[in-house]
Amino acid sequence: MSVICVPYHLDERLPDFEAPIEADETITLLLPEAGHWRRMAVLYDTVADSVAKLAGEGDRPVVVSGDCTTSLAVVAGLQRAGISPSIVWFDAHGDVHTPQSTLSGYLGGMPLRLLVGANPEVIADLLGLEPVPERRVTLVDARDLDPPEAEYLAGAEIVRCQVADVDEPVLPDGPIYLHLDFDVIDGEELPGLLYPASGGPSRKKVLKAIRRVLDTGRVVAVGGACTWVPGRGTAALVEPIMTGL
Numbered sequence: 001m002s003v004i005c006v007p008y009h010l011d012e013r014l015p016d017f018e019a020p021i022e023a024d025e026t027i028t029l030l031l032p033e034a035g036h037w038r039r040m041a042v043l044y045d046t047v048a049d050s051v052a053k054l055a056g057e058g059d060r061p062v063v064v065s066g067d068c069t070t071s072l073a074v075v076a077g078l079q080r081a082g083i084s085p086s087i088v089w090f091d092a093h094g095d096v097h098t099p100q101s102t103l104s105g106y107l108g109g110m111p112l113r114l115l116v117g118a119n120p121e122v123i124a125d126l127l128g129l130e131p132v133p134e135r136r137v138t139l140v141d142a143r144d145l146d147p148p149e150a151e152y153l154a155g156a157e158i159v160r161c162q163v164a165d166v167d168e169p170v171l172p173d174g175p176i177y178l179h180l181d182f183d184v185i186d187g188e189e190l191p192g193l194l195y196p197a198s199g200g201p202s203r204k205k206v207l208k209a210i211r212r213v214l215d216t217g218r219v220v221a222v223g224g225a226c227t228w229v230p231g232r233g234t235a236a237l238v239e240p241i242m243t244g245l
Contacts (some may be wrong), residue, residue, distance in 0.1 A: 001060050004050055009066035011039035018067060018235040019064045020226060021242040025050060030073075030228060036107060041126035044073035048127060051077025055220060062245060064224040067108040068095055071179050071223045075115055076127040078177060078221055086136040086172035087115065088213050090163070090206065091181040092150040092197035094142045096156075102149035109146075116158070126133075134158045136172040140209070141184050144197040162202040164207035168216065176218045180210070181225040182238050183204070190230025207241050214245065229243055 007017035013028060027047055031039040046234070047063065050076050054061040060129035063074050068091065072105070078085045089112055096113040097103075101124065114124060116208040117131030124131070141163055145153070153160065161170045185203050187196025201209075213219060222245055228234040 001055050001062055004047065004054075004061055004063045005062060006047055006065035007044070008043065008070075009037050010069060011043065012118070014066050014230075017066060018226065018230045018242070020224065020235040020239045021062070021064060025068055031079070031131040037123045038126070039151075040069060041170050043122050044047070044070065044076065044127055047073035047185075048077035048080060050156060051221060052080035055083055055107045060220060062085040062222040062224065062242070064242070065224055066226055067227045068181050068227075069108055069111045070181070071111050071130060071177070072123060072127060074109070074221050074223050075132065075177055078175075079130055080128070083134070083175050085177040086138075086174045087112075087132055087139045087168075087177050087179060088140065088171060090140045090181045090184045091179070091180070091225075092141055092144050092183045092208070093195065094145045094153060095181075096149045096152055097146065101152070103146055107140070111215070112137070113152070115236055118161055124208070135206065136174065138166075138172055139165055141200065143200060148238070151190060160199055163205050166212050169241040171213065171216065175220040176216065177221050177223065178219045179223045179225070180225065180241070182234075182241075183227050185238075190228065190234050190237055192229040192234045194227045194229065201243065203237065206245065208240065
């Protein structure tokens with residue numbers, strides 16, 4: 001396992017980024033004066049190359065960053081290494097908005113929808129990212145959905161389950177990209193979350209579910225979305241989850 005740290009929230013550098021695990025490589029770039037997606041594409045192209053190199057050598061890259069959109073780079077990198085991954089996505093939110101459906105305009109609410117092929121012109125085409133079929137995605141928890149997300153998921157082939165139900169029957173076939181937005185954990189347990197959602201599972205229950213995914217022996221990469229404010233001790237609280245990978 002090799003850890004890549006990408007200390008950004010979208011295209012904004014986070015100088016005080018607190019990672020829950022020690023990094024083997026930290027990626028920072030001077031990004032061009034351009035729109036958000038193009039700036040992110042420049043950053044993610046470099047991240048994808050690092051992921052591809054590690055995966056091609058048989059390593060399991062773990063990428064930690066300040067939001068979920070870095071997942072686009074991880075999946076693109078696996079594909080560059082000749083791996084066609086399925087996705088198991090732990091998140092309190094759906095992250096299945098499109099530029100047309102978003103209510104807030106927040107780009108971090110779109111990555112899973114972009115990964116399954118929506119709006120490829122936004123960033124996927126810039127990364128050479130091929131869509132992951134919906135049937136090869138398991139979305140875990142997603143207890144806080146906007147109405148357009150709920151409507152989309154009701155007709156999609158994406159498998160949905162609760163944290164307690166994560167096990168082989170609901171997991172997709174093939175090599176797995178395991179994505180963890182730590183806000184899947186009940187917001188009362190993690191101080192400082194940017195987008196806390198109440199009523200979620202405990203850290204202990206999330207760790208058990210993650211172990212069941214890892215025990216398949218099919219996890220080829222992990223993404224950790226560290227969506228928290230620095231200085232609140234959140235990174236230390238999730239460190240046991242990351243060190244258990």
